[in-house]
Amino acid sequence: MNPTELPSLPGLHHVSAICGDPQRNLDFYVGLLGLRLVKKTVNFDDPGSYHLYYGDAVGSPGTLMTFFAWTQVPPLATAQGRTGANQIASVTFAVPDGSLSFWVDRLADRAVDFEGPKTRHDEVFLAVKDPDGMTVHLVERGPVGGEGDWAGGTVPEAHRIQRVDGIAMIVRDRSATEAFLRERMGFRRLGPKGDVTRLALGEGRAESRLDLVADPEAPSGRMGRGAIHHVAWRAATEQDEARWREALVEAGYGVTDMRDRRYFQSIYFHEPAGVLFEIATDGPGFLVDEEPGELGSSLALPPWLEARRASIRARLPEVVNRHLR
Ligand code: ZN
16 A cells, blocks of 8 residues: 555545534534534434534635534433544644734633633644533634635634634554554654654645654543544545555554545544544535535435434434524
């Protein structure tokens, strides 16, 4: 399995995490961070719970942050996640150059605790916890661009989150994961800084970074509210994804069949430290079942769940997007 002989993966597609109260989650990501709710659907593998997708105006690959809402998992103590070894520890969003002072003021005005501005790899960033305790970083990275604008955004365009810049992963042993990322998946090594090795995938504005944090003493993590479930990397087409699947299988990795996620097609596998990776196709995208102006405005279900709409809806708590201008 040689990444130079495979179709290149253009960068990060989405990051998925677990949250508790979906309304509180929406209020944070839309009301405070200014992302767009681009799809309100259910977890296709567990239709009794929401799957919320946030992103830019049209839900472009690389801008997507998604949440599975665990609302029916008592008790709270065991449903709470814990970040630890062999897990994704944080998500970084890219904001335009010069906009961090806006974000400092915005967080302070709303009495949201944050740390920073701090410096990492010669870049300035803020660190904030979402309502379930997930760590979110905001880093200045490049000019305003892309498809950020839509009528309902709560953040002025000049300061708006541009895309998901990357993730940080904590691993006890860096070597196997780094070798996998570089030799199997085609990541470039941007350089080590202390215990953090920064890797990158994709070019230009689509460049996504993965910080590998080596911590041999890190306690085990636990999946649950506030924990990051997986990261998905982009494949341009289904054909590209099928070739990656074939190569991973040939190299001896356990890979799922291609799964229809309605807005993209996905395969899943674990990298050597056990973090769940996905490869997701760029298409068909979020306009497949809603008009651009209507994205996220109603409960979207795939055709195979449509017949169960009434019973599914009856089990879901009401979630209202009250942040539309
Ligand atoms: Zn996913």
